[in-house]
Amino acid sequence: MRPIDDTPLARDGKVLILAYDHGMEHGPVDFEERPESADPESIFRTATHDAVTALAVQKGPAEAYYPSYEDDVTLLAKLNGTSNMWMGEPDSSVTCSVEYAATQLEADAIGFTVYPGSNKETEMVEEFREAQEAARDYDMPVVLWSYPRGQGLKNDTKESTIAYAARLGLELGADVTKVKYPGSRQGMEQAVQMAGKSKVIMSGGSKVSDEAFLDSVRAVMDAGGAGLAVGRNVWQRQDPESLLDSLERVIYKDDTVDAALR
Ligand code: FBP
Structure with a gap:
């Protein structure tokens, strides 16, 4: 476990x-x-907002757009992914190595999806092991998208599952482990407790x-989570910056929702 507080992935530990x-x-x-929002340029611009601690993208957008934003955006390279056209058992192809992310993309952190419960879980965990160990060599924080799914898992947001x-x-x-919101503060408290020193963030x-x-x-x-990783709830809005302003108040200034919306 690597404390992330002193890395660019965190602001005030969040x-x-x-x-x-x-x-x-x-x-x-x-x-x-x-x-x-289809234009990555507009999202890289949005990621320069002070509330955003990192932008998570696949290798291609990172290669094409990040060079103009290196000074203003912290890059989290997502190292695996699947298209929605894949109809097989939940799985995710490794699309980028840690070495490539560090040396070619100039990434600051890495992200990796594992689908616990899938028939592909054992292979995915082994792929994660390789990425996690390589990330230590480059001193890069590791964010796990931990998304239980597969034949035996119908409700992937049940408190015990999260x-x-x-x-x-x-x-x-x-x-940092990114989980779906279990629907309540109490559910999130359980997740935070189970994660120990590993930080827990919510998926948007x-x-x-x-x-x-x-x-x-x-x-x-309030449950002790460290923050969130959010996509659609920011960039599908007509004014993404306005929601980021509110998120900044809730996450870093500990404001109430009412105050953040005013
Ligand atoms: P959102 O905030 O838009 O849900 O994005 C979070 C995320 O984890 C993305 O990184 C990813 O593309 C997407 O959700 C995957 O969601 P799912 O696998 O549940 O369709």
Whole structure:
């Protein structure tokens, strides 16, 4: 476990990763709500907001756009991914090595998905092991997208399932573990407790109202979570900066949702 407080991934010990790997994971459908969001340039610009501690992208957008933003954006290279066209057992192809992320992309941190419960879990955990150990050589923080899914897992946001997902982050050596919101502060408290010294952050999910989204973020912070990794709830909004202003108040200034919305 590597404390992330002294790395660019954290601000005051808190984390707000802007996730933008959706072009791979979901495809163009996610950009329909706000067509401008299909342009990575607009998202790299959004990631310069002070509230954002890192931008998570796949290798291609990093290679093409990051060189102009190296001074203003912390890059988290997402090292595996799957398209929505894949109909097999939940799995994720390794798309980039740690060495490539560090030396070619100039990334500051790495991100990796594991689907515990999938029939591909054992291979994915072995791939994560390779990435996690290599990341230590480059002193890069490791963020695990821990998303239980597969034939036996119908409800992947049940409190006990999310607590297990968070615990796996600790067991596997992630510095930060990203889990789906279990629906309550209490559920998140269990996850945080199970993760021990590994930090837990919430995954944003599909777009909801400002208030509903900030309420869930408030609950995560109150539960001892370190922050969130969010995509659609920021860049599908007509004014992403305005929501980032509110998130900045809730996450770093410990404001209430009402105050953050005023
Ligand atoms: P959102 O905040 O838009 O949910 O993004 C978080 C994220 O983990 C992305 O990094 C990823 O592309 C997406 O969710 C995957 O979601 P799922 O696998 O549940 O469709």
